[in-house]
Amino acid sequence: MKTERCREWREALGAYALGHLPDEERVGLEAHLEGCPDCQAEADSLLAIAERLPHADPARFGPAPAPPPELGRRIAATIGAEKRSRRRHRRLRLGLGLSGATAVAAAAVLAIFVLTGNETGGPEQRVAFRSLPAGVAIAATPEPRAFGTEIHMYVAGIRSGTLCRVYMRGPGRTGASAGSFRYRWGGDDSAVLSAALDLSRAKALVVHAGNRTFVAPLGSAAAAFIDQPQEEEPT
């Protein structure tokens, strides 16, 4: 029940919970709490909050870092790729050409996430291309297969009709074409490709989309490539 006494004591409850109340005031307040379940409940609740305060670091009360805007797009692209590859109705099984990949000079800054934390040739690596032009999303999921590697590709935001050629780069100058697909609006923006190169030996996944080249390092190479600008050398 709220009384004049409660009003008198209420605003001291914060200092009380933090252990800041001078002794005589604290004794007076505790006497009131004895006979006032309302104030006692409020005190208990604030004490529970006060108990948690020492965990926090006041140097971290400033604004928290915000996720980069492209993170949401990247996640949506990867989920889109997974969804479409699940209900795959069009399978592209293209060439095993183990030729040196015809590379185009490019200076795209790309970074890559190998999400499963495996070193090389684990069961599956999901890679996502970062630092793509605004609005463009490319995602790929290479999976080891008996013939080499199956790659689920997903592309969004580039001009309809753009030819996307996909390569896997192996050690040294070896490489394997994984085939190509044409990007179209809606439905056809993903493809399942395959390459003869063993995923565990693959160093990078290369996508030529129109005149742009995007590289995603794979496996243990990925770590070293993070956030480093890359120049493609013609082979």
Place this chain on the structure above:
Amino acid sequence: MAPGALTRERDIREAYTAHAAELYGFAVRSLGDSGLAEEAVQETFLRAWRAGDRFDPQIGSLRTWLFAILRNVVIDLSRARAARPGVAEGGIEPSVEPFDEALLAWQIEEAMRRIGEQHRRILVETYYRGRPYAEVAEELGIPEGTVKSRVYYGLRALRVVLEEMGYED
């Protein structure tokens, strides 16, 4: 499948809008590296998408569920990083606190960000800096009694924000 399960891409998009900032902020704090934090948040939403039909809002909030997934992701990432030293060089020194301790800290820090500047300031000065109320009162040009009542309303604000954030479940 429970009603409220996350089965559509739209559900994940909405979950992202509602919770990504918080998950990311926490991941940065916990992993000490913004690149790893992005990786962790991405993996969290992918796992949520794959397991979306198992999410049941009757059992716990979406936030709690996502943080539980993030917990596993962070543990996996920390293991992978331990096995691959040198990957996360640069940036903020990674926190060595275990996940749960970091989460306790994060909850209060996030709540502190959400309460008003006046309330935050009074709690920082009196509690974290341990300054006498009289000194704080003089600095702020307010009566000492007002410092005391602001401490009370600051703690209450913190309590309200923590409840709103669903940290109690």
